[in-house]
Amino acid sequence: MSLPSFDLLARGLWETVVMTGVSGFFSLVFGLPLGLVLVTTDRGGIFEATTVNRFLGAIVNALRSLPFIILLVAVIPLTRLIVGSAIGIAAAIVPLTIAAIPYFARIAEVSLREVPQGLIDAARAMGASRWTIIRDVLVPESLPSLVSGFTVTLVTLVGASAMAGAVGAGGLGDIAIRYGYQRFETGTMLAVVAILILLVSLLQWAGDAVARRIDHR
Amino acid sequence: MSATENGHSDMDEAAVVALTGVSRRFGDHPALDDISLSLHRGEILGLIGRSGAGKSTLIRCLNGLEKPDTGRVEIDGQDITPLSEQALQPVRRRIGMIFQHFNLLSSKTIADNVALPLKIAGQPEARRRARVMELLDLVGLADKAGAYPAQLSGGQKQRVGIARALAPDPLLLLSDEATSALDPETTHSILDLLRSVNRELGLTILMITHEIEVVRQIASRVVVLDQGRIVEEGPVARVLATPRSETTRSLVRSLSPMLPDTIAAQITPTGAQALLRLDVFGAQARQPFLSQISDLTGRPAHLVHGGLSDVQGEPFGRLFIALGTADPASVAKVVAAMTPLSAGVEVLGNVPSQL
Numbered sequence: 388m389s390l391p392s393f394d395l396l397a398r399g400l401w402e403t404v405v406m407t408g409v410s411g412f413f414s415l416v417f418g419l420p421l422g423l424v425l426v427t428t429d430r431g432g433i434f435e436a437t438t439v440n441r442f443l444g445a446i447v448n449a450l451r452s453l454p455f456i457i458l459l460v461a462v463i464p465l466t467r468l469i470v471g472s473a474i475g476i477a478a479a480i481v482p483l484t485i486a487a488i489p490y491f492a493r494i495a496e497v498s499l500r501e502v503p504q505g506l507i508d509a510a511r512a513m514g515a516s517r518w519t520i521i522r523d524v525l526v527p528e529s530l531p532s533l534v535s536g537f538t539v540t541l542v543t544l545v546g547a548s549a550m551a552g553a554v555g556a557g558g559l560g561d562i563a564i565r566y567g568y569q570r571f572e573t574g575t576m577l578a579v580v581a582i583l584i585l586l587v588s589l590l591q592w593a594g595d596a597v598a599r600r601i602d603h604r
Numbered sequence: 605m606s607a608t609e610n611g612h613s614d615m616d617e618a619a620v621v622a623l624t625g626v627s628r629r630f631g632d633h634p635a636l637d638d639i640s641l642s643l644h645r646g647e648i649l650g651l652i653g654r655s656g657a658g659k660s661t662l663i664r665c666l667n668g669l670e671k672p673d674t675g676r677v678e679i680d681g682q683d684i685t686p687l688s689e690q691a692l693q694p695v696r697r698r699i700g701m702i703f704q705h706f707n708l709l710s711s712k713t714i715a716d717n718v719a720l721p722l723k724i725a726g727q728p729e730a731r732r733r734a735r736v737m738e739l740l741d742l743v744g745l746a747d748k749a750g751a752y753p754a755q756l757s758g759g760q761k762q763r764v765g766i767a768r769a770l771a772p773d774p775l776l777l778l779s780d781e782a783t784s785a786l787d788p789e790t791t792h793s794i795l796d797l798l799r800s801v802n803r804e805l806g807l808t809i810l811m812i813t814h815e816i817e818v819v820r821q822i823a824s825r826v827v828v829l830d831q832g833r834i835v836e837e838g839p840v841a842r843v844l845a846t847p848r849s850e851t852t853r854s855l856v857r858s859l860s861p862m863l864p865d866t867i868a869a870q871i872t873p874t875g876a877q878a879l880l881r882l883d884v885f886g887a888q889a890r891q892p893f894l895s896q897i898s899d900l901t902g903r904p905a906h907l908v909h910g911g912l913s914d915v916q917g918e919p920f921g922r923l924f925i926a927l928g929t930a931d932p933a934s935v936a937k938v939v940a941a942m943t944p945l946s947a948g949v950e951v952l953g954n955v956p957s958q959l
Binding site for chain 1: 667669689690692693694695696697699701703705707709710711712720721723724725752753754768772778
């Protein structure tokens with residue numbers, strides 16, 4: 388059993404962190420507003436627009452129903468258009484982001500729906516504008532739950548980024564396949580598994596700590 | 605809005621709220637059926653009814669959280685029914701509201717909760733802070749400014765709710781079952797607070813409740829709602845003492861003492877003495893009933909059970925009196941004499957001489 392190269396693993400970890408971080412960032416920036424739109428345009432919502440709601444809901448469902456490995460190859464033309472190549476970390480970030488946005492939007496939607504209607508009524512009764520309701524009620528009241536949901540999204544992205552490795556994106560998944568599986572380097576395989584477990588545990592611990600800290604319920 | 609149509613404002617200068625012919629249906633179910641009522645400046649109006657009577661729908665019509673199908677809802681002379689959500693916002697900023705479940709924001713401190721309506725009104729931070737401390741002082745929670753709602757008791761949360769509702773110096777305070785989630789002692793202290801706010805700030809208050817006890821303690825006028833209709837309306841003392849509708853009678857029943865079961869079980873047609881129920885109210889309640897009855901019958905009359913409570917400073921209650929005789933002529937004489945002196949007389953039957 389040959390010892391895995393430290394440099395190789397360090398680079399793989401870095402690539403995984405970059406893919407997870409960048410696509411996670413985009414899932415937050417686009418997924419949270421999408422979640423807000425899904426909640427507020429629904430029947431009885433503060434921006435009730437059921438046609439818009441059904442249309443967006445259908446798009447989110449369509450993207451969510453594609454297995455990631457299929458999405459990965461299906462969006463290759465789009466990826467080429469955006470980053471100029473279908474191979475590499477930057478190329479992997481495109482499908483990862485496309486998968487993560489509807490994923491986090493649904494999770495955020497669930498969190499936002501947990502805010503009691505009474506709080507929204509109270510804010511409306513105070514004469515709050517709809518933007519104030521979003522800024523001062525919906526988002527802060529669901530923040531602990533949103534943080535937990537974002538943590539789940541990041542952990543899912545770590546897993547998905549390993550799949551992206553299979554099409555030449557790099558990262559820990561790529562190393563596990565090429566060295567651990569194809570070259571029978573069991574040591575490398577075990578090291579990658581250990582690093583992934585540590586990475587996910589760290590993310591979960593940090594997410595839980597933040598959620599606990601901001602929860603005053 | 606023509607002046608001739610606008611009958612309420614012409615007739616009733618002091619009306620803070622005027623509802624005219626307000627109806628609201630949910631599917632086939634009429635939640636509100638042709639409601640007309642007004643609130644005068646500085647009064648506490650109690651709106652009572654069982655759950656499902658339409659109370660919450662009515663109160664939500666007053667700040668546009670609910671829109672009536674027909675009718676006018678005038679706030680300080682302005683009909684708010686045609687207003688859009690955005691146009692309603694400035695109207696709502698003049699109406700405070702408190703809720704059964706308090707509806708405080710768990711993510712904000714007490715001070716920030718109270719400051720929210722001021723922030724919505726666009727007040728600068730420094731002025732907000734000063735006003736918040738003033739309000740927390742008023743409700744006795746100045747030391748809790750930095751705490752979160754989860755750290756407070758139910759009564760304290762409602763005090764914060766009241767401080768928040770008072771923050772923008774409202775024209776009107778709506779209370780939607782504000783004491784229904786509280787124990788009797790806390791209810792009492794919250795009602796005291798609302799009463800002092802009413803007196804000191806001259807604030808008009810609409811109290812929605814299903815508890816007649818709340819109406820008795822705080823309201824000056826009461827409206828009784830049943831199945832979306834107003835079935836009775838009047839000064840609290842009058843309505844409680846001489847309820848005219850069946851709904852009111854059943855709501856009021858819990859206020860008056862009931863004959864204990866041990867005594868009720870002894871009522872027979874053949875007992876040695878008649879048992880009388882006497883409902884009393886106002887100045888007449890302070891008469892020497894027992895000696896008056898004794899003078900009529902020539903026998904000692906006994907107070908078997910009963911009690912008085914206070915309604916707007918007036919005594920109000922029910923007495924059960926054993927007459928000491930079952931002689932029909934004497935009993936008839938007593939009933940005839942008591943009828944003009946009381947709010948209600950009833951011969952319940954006869955009971956043994958030794959109870």
